[in-house]
Amino acid sequence: MKVTRTRLTEDEKKAWRQFCQASHASESEMLKMMIRKVSGSVSHTSARNAEPKSEKVTVRLAPGDFKKMDGRAQEEGYLSRTSWTTAVVLAALYREPVLTNEEVNALRQSCRELGAIGRNLNQVARALNIEFREGDRIKREAIEDLAERIEEHRALVFELLNKNMNRWRQ
Structure with missing residues (x-):
């Protein structure tokens, strides 16, 4: 080789x-x-x-169901029917999200947003320590902005995980 x-x-x-x-x-x-x-x-x-073979499960489907499964696997970003079927089984067994590459990327973006929010909080804390006179105005505006960004972030992650968990119930 x-x-x-x-x-x-x-x-x-x-x-x-x-x-x-x-x-x-x-x-x-x-x-x-x-x-x-x-x-x-x-x-x-x-x-x-090179490794010992894992356990195997064979599923027989009608041609129409087979085509539908093939389409779903491609729509949801899986490279093969086998990887899609494995994800279905794992999601059912463990009742935990089995993420596609697209979903992993969305969570990665979400983590970047959280990092930005953390940096903003540090800036707010620094400004409050320096600007005693302007503190109330800065605090209110910054906290409102951060609260909005946190809510957007929370909604994005919730939607992603909810979509993933409900994927197999369709």
Whole structure:
């Protein structure tokens, strides 16, 4: 077996790792799948062949249901029917969100917003300590702005998690 290497920036590596995790595939397995897809290779060997096989479940569906499942998997950002089906089962078993890459990105954006809110709170605290005369006006405006941003953030995260948990009940 041959080895291929490449250099990635820190951001590229982070994005690649998160993409692979969201797709429920190892980094090497995902790279192999992409190479096979681009090159038209029909080889079905994977990184998992080196490991003991996991348990397998077979589900038989009517052709219409199979097409619908295929469409749902693609709509929701899964690379394969298998990864989508795995997410359905895990969500049902653990009653916890199983996030797609898009949802992980939304949560990442949400965390950036929280970081910005924290920086704003530090600025407000600093201003209140420096500007005793202007304190009431600065405090009211800043707190109202932060409260609005926190509420927007809370609504975004709630919507994302609610959508994820209700995904499987449709």
